[in-house]
Amino acid sequence: MKIRLQHKMKFEEANRLIERYYEGLTSGEEEKKLQQFLAQPGLPERYEPEQALLGYFNHKKEKKHISLIPYKRWASTAAVVVLVLVGSQVFFIQNQRNYAYVDGKKITNVHEIKSQALASLSDIALSTDEVEEGFKNINDNELVEQQLDVFSGLEK
Amino acid sequence: MSQERFKAEILPIRERLFHIAQRILVEEQEAEDAVQEVLLKLWYTRDSLDKYDSPAAFATTVTKNHCLDRLKIKNRQDSLDESYYSRAGTDNPYLQLERKNTEEILQKIIENLPALQQAIIKMKDVDEYEVEEIAEITGTKVEAVRVNLSRARKKVREEYIKLTKA
Numbered sequence: 312m313k314i315r316l317q318h319k320m321k322f323e324e325a326n327r328l329i330e331r332y333y334e335g336l337t338s339g340e341e342e343k344k345l346q347q348f349l350a351q352p353g354l355p356e357r358y359e360p361e362q363a364l365l366g367y368f369n370h371k372k373e374k375k376h377i378s379l380i381p382y383k384r385w386a387s388t389a390a391v392v393v394l395v396l397v398g399s400q401v402f403f404i405q406n407q408r409n410y411a412y413v414d415g416k417k418i419t420n421v422h423e424i425k426s427q428a429l430a431s432l433s434d435i436a437l438s439t440d441e442v443e444e445g446f447k448n449i450n451d452n453e454l455v456e457q458q459l460d461v462f463s464g465l466e467k
Numbered sequence: 468m469s470q471e472r473f474k475a476e477i478l479p480i481r482e483r484l485f486h487i488a489q490r491i492l493v494e495e496q497e498a499e500d501a502v503q504e505v506l507l508k509l510w511y512t513r514d515s516l517d518k519y520d521s522p523a524a525f526a527t528t529v530t531k532n533h534c535l536d537r538l539k540i541k542n543r544q545d546s547l548d549e550s551y552y553s554r555a556g557t558d559n560p561y562l563q564l565e566r567k568n569t570e571e572i573l574q575k576i577i578e579n580l581p582a583l584q585q586a587i588i589k590m591k592d593v594d595e596y597e598v599e600e601i602a603e604i605t606g607t608k609v610e611a612v613r614v615n616l617s618r619a620r621k622k623v624r625e626e627y628i629k630l631t632k633a
Contacts, residue, residue, distance in 0.1 A: 335616035339595050360624050367573045368592040
């Protein structure tokens with residue numbers, strides 16, 4: 312019986328990994344590869360115990376990951392994206408002219424831009440505990456100050 | 468408690484924990500296993516260790532209780548072992564398991580591993596720690612962790628084949 316293994320592990324390599332697995336010598340990375348090999352349909356019967364065992368652990372890992380990545384994770388990712396957008400937008404605007412658009416309104420007052428940016432930052436920060444946690448290390452004010460440094464020259 | 472604080476405050480008292488364990492369990496290897504189990508237990512609950520005035524004192528108490536529990540279980544097992552294994556026929560819980568699915572079988576097998584092997588196989592195969600990290604947390608040699616992991620995996624395979632291919 313020939314099994315097509317395009318870009319996949321050869322039997323010899325799989326056998327070697329299985330042997331090392333039972334000796335406790337495989338790294339997490341190697342175990343992932345082995346699991347991929349074992350997850351293919353139509354493997355010879357002799358791989359059944361390993362399919363069961365690594366499949367079982369893989370299932371447990373997946374369950375763990377799912378419970379660890381609820382919307383909070385997404386919320387914090389989204390917060391970072393927004394932060395970068397706010398930052399780059401302010402920067403971009405500075406490159407052109409000293410005004411910003413907030414909700415479609417053109418604002419030329421530096422203080423108002425600053426307070427708008429701060430307000431949007433605290434909106435994000437308040438959305439979840441985890442995000443707040445992450446923000447502890449970053450002083451919002453300082454960050455906005457930094458981003459808006461470019462304006463201070465114009466203001467004076 | 469951070470990873471660093473755990474390493475700085477808990478790992479240095481390993482020797483003391485070992486002596487406590489040995490006084491209760493007598494046998495060296497058993498005391499060593501017990502200490503590793505305690506350290507892994509503390510590692511997983513390290514977030515709550517800050518609650519205690521002295522995490523080191525708390526670790527001592529946990530070790531004492533853990534060893535006493537172990538002793539109790541051991542004494543009970545010694546008297547049960549024979550009757551358990553001599554149980555024949557269809558009411559053997561192992562044989563009943565055959566009809567259940569793979570996951571339940573494997574779960575049961577893993578639950579029946581010695582406590583330390585159980586903790587190590589879960590850390591490596593589910594929680595994705597590397598052997599080196601487990602060795603660091605338990606203050607043991609990498610080789611010792613590897614041997615326990617290997618025993619656990621081989622045992623699971625052996626039992627699985629026994630239960631499914633019989």
